[in-house]
Amino acid sequence: xxxxxxxxxxxxxxxxxxxxxxxxxxxxxxxxxxxxxxxxxxxxxxxxxxxxxxxxxxxxxxxxxxxxxxxxxxxxxxxxxxxxxxxxxxxxxxxxxxxxxxxxxxxxxxxxxxxxxxxxxxxxxxxxxxxxxxxxxxxxxxxxxxxxxxxxxxxxxxxxxxxxxxxxxxxxxxxxxxxxxxxxxxxxxxxxxxxxxxxxxxxxxxxxxxxxxxxxxxxxxxxxxxxxxxxxxxxxxxxxxxxxxxxxxxxxxxxx
Amino acid sequence: xxxxxxxxxxxxxxxxxxxxxxxxxxxxxxxxxxxxxxxxxxxxxxxxxxxxxxxxxxxxxxxxxxxxxxxxxxxxxxxxxxxxxxxxxxxxxxxxxxxxxxxxxxxxxxxxxxxxxxxxxxxxxxxxxxxxxxxxxxxxxxxxxxxxxxxxxxxxxxxxxxxxxxxxxxxxxxxxxxxxxxxxxxxxxxxxxxxxxxxxxxxxxxxxxxxxxxxxxxxxxxxxxxxxxxxxxxxxxxxxxxxxxxxxxxxxxxxxxxxxxxxxxxxxxxxxxxxxxxxxxxxxxxxxxxxxxxxxxxxxxxxxxxxxxxxxxxxxxxxxxxxxxxxxxxxxxxxxxxxxxxxxxxxxxxxxxxxxxxxxxxxxxxxxxx
Numbered sequence: 326x327x328x329x330x331x332x333x334x335x336x337x338x339x340x341x342x343x344x345x346x347x348x349x350x351x352x353x354x355x356x357x358x359x360x361x362x363x364x365x366x367x368x369x370x371x372x373x374x375x376x377x378x379x380x381x382x383x384x385x386x387x388x389x390x391x392x393x394x395x396x397x398x399x400x401x402x403x404x405x406x407x408x409x410x411x412x413x414x415x416x417x418x419x420x421x422x423x424x425x426x427x428x429x430x431x432x433x434x435x436x437x438x439x440x441x442x443x444x445x446x447x448x449x450x451x452x453x454x455x456x457x458x459x460x461x462x463x464x465x466x467x468x469x470x471x472x473x474x475x476x477x478x479x480x481x482x483x484x485x486x487x488x489x490x491x492x493x494x495x496x497x498x499x500x501x502x503x504x505x506x507x508x509x510x511x512x513x514x515x516x517x518x519x520x521x522x523x524x525x526x527x528x529x530x531x532x533x534x535x536x537x538x539x540x541x542x543x544x545x546x547x548x549x550x551x552x553x554x555x556x557x558x559x560x561x562x563x564x565x566x567x568x569x570x571x572x573x574x575x576x577x578x579x580x581x
Numbered sequence: 582x583x584x585x586x587x588x589x590x591x592x593x594x595x596x597x598x599x600x601x602x603x604x605x606x607x608x609x610x611x612x613x614x615x616x617x618x619x620x621x622x623x624x625x626x627x628x629x630x631x632x633x634x635x636x637x638x639x640x641x642x643x644x645x646x647x648x649x650x651x652x653x654x655x656x657x658x659x660x661x662x663x664x665x666x667x668x669x670x671x672x673x674x675x676x677x678x679x680x681x682x683x684x685x686x687x688x689x690x691x692x693x694x695x696x697x698x699x700x701x702x703x704x705x706x707x708x709x710x711x712x713x714x715x716x717x718x719x720x721x722x723x724x725x726x727x728x729x730x731x732x733x734x735x736x737x738x739x740x741x742x743x744x745x746x747x748x749x750x751x752x753x754x755x756x757x758x759x760x761x762x763x764x765x766x767x768x769x770x771x772x773x774x775x776x777x778x779x780x781x782x783x784x785x786x787x788x789x790x791x792x793x794x795x796x797x798x799x800x801x802x803x804x805x806x807x808x809x810x811x812x813x814x815x816x817x818x819x820x821x822x823x824x825x826x827x828x829x830x831x832x833x834x835x836x837x838x839x840x841x842x843x844x845x846x847x848x849x850x851x852x853x854x855x856x857x858x859x860x861x862x863x864x865x866x867x868x869x870x871x872x873x874x875x876x877x878x879x880x881x882x883x884x885x886x887x888x889x890x891x892x893x894x895x896x897x898x899x900x901x902x903x904x905x906x907x908x909x910x911x912x913x914x915x916x917x918x919x920x921x922x923x924x925x926x927x928x929x930x931x932x933x934x935x936x937x938x939x940x941x942x943x944x945x946x947x948x949x950x951x
Contacts, residue, residue, distance in 0.1 A: 350814060381634060415630075451817065533821075548856070552817045555853050560814035562839065562846045566641035573640075 333368045334403040340364065342397040343373065349389050349445060351561045352452040358564075360390070362412070369405035371398050376412045378568035384416045384434060385444045391424040413571075446519070451553050453515040454533045458550030460512035461530060467502035469495060471543035480525035482509065604900055606882065607908040607919045610675040610874050612774075612809060612834045612866025615662055615699055616691035618655040627744065628685035639871050642838035647876050657870055659699045667706065668935045671874040672867075673926065676708040676911070678738035678774055678809070684745060693728055700732075705925055708915055710736040710774065713765075715757035716745050722764055729768045735915055736772030737765065738809075742789050750789075754796035762801050771804055772914050773797075777819065778810025778835055791815045791822065798826040805914050807864060810835040811854060820857035830910070831858055834868035837877055840884040848886045848898075855896035864914075865907045882907070 343364075344356040355361060355375070363374035373394050377387055391409045398407035409424050411417045416434075423433025430441040464474050473495040483492040484506060491509050492501040516522040521531055528537050532546050533553070618632035632655060640648050649657075657665075666672045677696040681689045689695065693711050700709035711728035713721055728734050742750045752758060753775060765773065777791040791812040798806045809832040812819025823829040831854055839847035854863050865881065867874040886898045896902075912919050926932050926941040 379634075379637065381630070454817075549817070549821065552820055552853055552857070555849050556814065556816040559816060559836075559839075559846055559850055562843045563641075563813070563835075566842070567637055570637055570641040 332403065333366045334371065334398075334401045336364055336366065338401055338403070339366065339371055339373075339398055342401060343394055345397050346390060346393040347452075348564075349386055349448040349452070350383075351557050351564065352448075352455060353557075353561065355390055355394065359568075369403060370408070371404050371406070372408045372410060373398060374410045374412060377414060378564040379571065380413055380415045382414065382564075383444075384414075384420065384437070385430070385441050387411060387414055387416065387420055388423070388430055388433070388441055389445055391420055395424055449515060449519050450533070450535075451557070453512070453519050453521065454550050455553040455557055456508070456512040456515050457530055458547065458554055459508035461547055461550065463504040463508045464493060464502070467493070467504045469493070469502060471540045475528070475530060475538040475540050475543060477529040478526045479513070479522060479529060481529075484510075604904075605923075606900075606904055607912075607923065608672045608674075608865070608874070608878055609908040609911050609915075609917065610666065610672040610867050610869065610878075611807070611864045611911045612678050612832055613662075613666070613675040613869040614678065614680060614691040615659060615696050616656075616680070616870070617686065617688065617695065618690065620655070622686050622688055622690075624687045625685045628682065628690070631682065631685060631690070635871055638835070642842060643872060644841060644876065647873065649870075654870065659702075662699065662869070663703070663931065664935075665869065665873050665875050667931050667937070669875055670935075670937050670940055671876075671878045673908070674706055674708070674917070674922065675869070675874075676736075676866075676915070677710055678866075679710060679712050680738065680740055680776075681712060681714070682740075682743060684743075693732065693734065697732060703929075703931060705922070705929055706931055708735060708917075710734050710738050710772070711770070712737050712739060713761045714739075714743065714745065715751055715755070715761050716748055718757075722761065725761065725764055725770075726768070729770065734770060736774060737770055738774045738776070740776050741793070742776070753793040754800075755793075758797070759800065762797060762804065766801060766803060772807060773801075773804050774807045774809055774832065776809045777812045777815070789815075791818045794819075794829060795822045795826065798822070798829050802828055804828065805830060807832050807914070809866070811850070816850065816853065820853060823862065824857045827862075829858075830862045830864055830914070832864050832866045833881075833906070834866040834871075837865065837867065837881050838872045840880040841877070844884060845887060847884050848890045851884075851898055852886055852890040852894040852896055855898075855902070856894045860896075860902045860905050861910055863906045864911045878907070 340356060343361055344354050346355045347353060348355055348358055348360070351358070360375050360377055361373065362376050365372040375391065375394065391411055395407045395409050398404055409421065411420050414420065419433050422428070423430070431437070461474060477493065477495070481494045483494070485492065489506045490503050491506045492503050494501045513522065516529070521527070521535055522529060530538055532538055533549050538546050618628065623629050636651060636654055639654065666675055677700055679693045679696055680691040683689045693709060696709055700707040709732050711725065711732065711734035713725045715721065717724065739753070741753060762773070775794060777789050777794065791808060794806055794808055805828050807830040808819055808823070811831040811833065813835055819831065823831060836847070836850050839850060867877050882903060884898065886896070891897065908919060923941050927938050932938045932941060
């Protein structure tokens with residue numbers, strides 16, 4: 326590998342951007358999931374090699390990850406162009422061409438029914454529900470009860486960067502509890518992406534359908550968050566297994 | 582036959598898996614196939630992709646020493662199937678779930694007619710199901726009647742993501758499908774098995790969306806809707822629907838083999854299912870020949886819920902629950918009298934063939950039979 330050509334991004338910076346891209350079905354980073362096989366930097370031009378667990382991963386999901394990877398890398402000031410090379414996918418030709426030529430999904434897949442935005446929204450909503458579970462768990466651990474939690478708004482939160490914690494004020498700001506920042510921040514990110522929380526006094530937590538939570542049904546709603554997590558991690562188990570089987574087979578072929 | 586298989590058989594006999602901890606567990610495998618994916622039968626590249634995809638699922642969740650090679654996987658035949666299911670009494674009965682895929686396979690992949698070869702030879706051991714596809718219109722209704730008259734099918738297996746011409750799937754809650762569900766009701770075909778599961782290349786994921794079951798199940802309260810593969814990767818949608826519709830059941834195919842190499846996940850999925858559906862609406866199926874009951878049944882029976890999950894969900898994977906999930910629940914749906922079956926199996930052809938008579942002879946745990 327040649328030395329960095331001046332003007333290009335560092336490998337670490339590219340990796341950090343890619344780390345923000347999630348597998349939309351699993352809500353996990355594509356870097357953690359080991360989908361990124363290679364990063365090639367040539368001055369301000371970057372190429373990213375991606376391989377998914379199976380050749381028949383939904384083309385819509387593959388498309389989302391490829392587009393997100395391209396856009397994240399291109400958001401680095403030192404990058405002029407990012408190209409995506411998806412490998413071993415049944416639709417790699419359409420996806421690589423579409424993403425690198427910046428076509429809309431419908432043009433890359435003329436015979437697909439339904440558009441990719443609707444699929445993304447559906448999965449984002451599920452990811453929000455799953456992340457809500459962790460955020461609510463943190464608040465329960467801190468001693469808050471259902472009534473207090475369902476009333477929380479963004480204006481009740483005060484982040485303390487130094488300690489990576491957040492103070493949550495309840496009961497008309499009469500007192501606060503301190504919880505880890507991470508689950509709250511992760512939740513807020515998806516709650517904003519799905520437009521559920523935009524104003525400081527919006528309710529922070531919602532049912533999977535997006536409604537305010539009745540304290541009476543708090544436990545049930547919380548269970549549904551857990552279920553959304555189990556669904557994602559189960560699907561992750563299938564994907565992991567299929568990826569291992571596929572790698573095993575490729576190794577077997579290589580050794581032949 | 583390889584030495585490896587013989588060796589495994591001996592181990593299995595020692596385990597006497599139908600007598601789990603000294604108690605009889607009558608196992609009805611709710612989801613089996615007798616398929617033909619030979620190259621001569623494939624007429625569309627989708628057929629080859631389909632069997633390759635099945636094979637990946639097979640290898641991913643099968644212990645390495647029990648994996649088949651691709652040739653035996655394409656066509657294993659009736660004798661092999663009987664041996665795999667019954668020779669060590671892994672299963673006591675099995676229910677055929679057809680998968681036609683006639684656009685991909687010249688004679689179909691796994692049709693009722695193909696399944697009938699075995700089902701009519703051993704009618705006491707097998708239940709034969711039919712199918713319908715609302716896109717077939719009048720002809721389809723006639724075919725359903727024909728299946729009813731010829732085989733008296735008590736259920737249908739539906740594949741909403743099946744390709745047909747330009748169509749890449751259909752929904753259970755549209756008007757045409759309702760016409761077929763009405764016909765099922767009229768004919769007394771009560772068990773509606775819908776494949777709602779992992780994407781199978783090259784079928785469309787969205788056509789396996791589980792949401793259409795909701796409307797169908799509430800519109801046909803007298804029918805039972807068994808969602809195969811518990812909706813994975815939409816377990817959350819499935820459980821939510823099942824929690825509200827008490828004629829919706831969860832078929833464990835695909836989730837079951839997690840017991841073998843993802844025991845923690847198995848524990849978690851099973852805990853969710855038992856919490857949302859209760860122990861009366863979860864049903865075992867191997868998905869044979871994707872997975873083989875001759876090792877899978879034991880893995881599932883031996884699986885345990887983690888202490889953490891038991892505490893969190895307040896559910897148990899205990900003997901009573903296992904009895905229900907492995908046989909009693911589906912026996913209720915199919916009006917199978919388990920005690921009468923036990924009597925009949927003391928000297929039926931299969932028990933004679935594999936020397937299983939003793940196992941059905943008494944309530945007492947039999948001594949190891951070798």
